[in-house]
Amino acid sequence: MIVSFIHGQHMEKEELRLAELEPEHEAAFADYLEAVRAEGDDSRWLAEYQDLPYAGMVEKLKCWKTGEKLPSDWVPASTLFLMREGKIVGQVSIRHELNDFLRRIGGHIGYYIRADQRMKGYGGLILKLAMEEVRRIGLNRVLVTCDEGNIGSQKIIEKHGGVLENMEPTEDGPPKRRYWIEL
Numbered sequence: 001m002i003v004s005f006i007h008g009q010h011m012e013k014e015e016l017r018l019a020e021l022e023p024e025h026e027a028a029f030a031d032y033l034e035a036v037r038a039e040g041d042d043s044r045w046l047a048e049y050q051d052l053p054y055a056g057m058v059e060k061l062k063c064w065k066t067g068e069k070l071p072s073d074w075v076p077a078s079t080l081f082l083m084r085e086g087k088i089v090g091q092v093s094i095r096h097e098l099n100d101f102l103r104r105i106g107g108h109i110g111y112y113i114r115a116d117q118r119m120k121g122y123g124g125l126i127l128k129l130a131m132e133e134v135r136r137i138g139l140n141r142v143l144v145t146c147d148e149g150n151i152g153s154q155k156i157i158e159k160h161g162g163v164l165e166n167m168e169p170t171e172d173g174p175p176k177r178r179y180w181i182e183l
C-alpha cells in the first residue's frame with residue numbers, strides 16, 4: 001500500500017509504503033540493521049535477524065506469515081517494513097492471534113521506528129497502515145500495548161482509538177499499558 005504523507009507544517013509530500021521484505025531490499029535492510037544496532041537496541045526481534053543470510057531472512061519472514069517454521073510458542077505474524085525512497089524507516093509486526101504472553105504483554109501489534117527518523121509522524125503512520133493490514137487479516141479488534149512511560153507510543157495508541165483496559169505488571173520492567181482498538 002502506498003500513501004502520500006504530508007510532514008507537519010511543511011506540506012512536503014512524500015510517498016511511503018508498507019512492504020514485506022523482498023530480495024531487492026537487501027541493501028536497504030543492511031542499512032536499517034546497522035542503524036538499529038548502532039542505537040544499542042537489543043530487542044528480541046533483532047536477535048531473530050542475527051547470523052542469517054539475507055535470503056534466509058526473507059524466507060523466514062514469509063514462513064512466519066503463513067505459520068510455518070515458527071519458534072515454539074509463537075503465532076503466525078506478518079512483519080512489514082515502512083519504506084521511503086528505497087530506505088527502511090521502521091517495521092511493524094502483526095500477530096494474527098494471541099497466545100498467553102501476547103494477551104498479557106505483547107499484544108497484536110508491535111512497531112519500531114529507527115532513531116534517526118523519530119518525531120516525524122512515522123510512528124503514527126505505521127500503526128495506521130498496520131490497521132489496514134489487520135482488517136485484511138480479518139480481525140475486528142486488536143490489543144496494542146506499551147510500557148508505562150513510553151509517552152510517544154502511548155500518544156500514538158490513544159490517537160488511534162486505543163481504550164485502556166489495564167496496566168499489567170511485568171517481571172523485569174515497567175508495567176504494560178494494555179489498550180484495545182476497535183476496527
Ligand SMILES: CC(C)(COP(=O)(O)OP(=O)(O)OC[C@H]1O[C@@H](n2cnc3c(N)ncnc32)[C@H](O)[C@@H]1OP(=O)(O)O)[C@@H](O)C(=O)NCCC(=O)NCCS
Nearest residue numbers: 111112113118119120121122123124145146151152153155
Ligand atoms: C515509540 C515510537 C514508535 C514513536 O515513533 P515516532 O515516529 O517518533 O512517533 P511520532 O512521530 O508519530 O509521534 C507521535 C506522538 O508522540 C510524540 N512523541 C514521540 N516520541 C516521543 C517521546 N520520546 N517523548 C514524548 N513524546 C513523543 C510526538 O511528539 C507525537 O505527538 P503529537 O501526536 O502530539 O504530535 C519510537 O520512539 C520507537 O520506535 N521507539 C522504540 C520502540 C518502541 O517503543 N515501540 C513501541 C512499542 S509499543
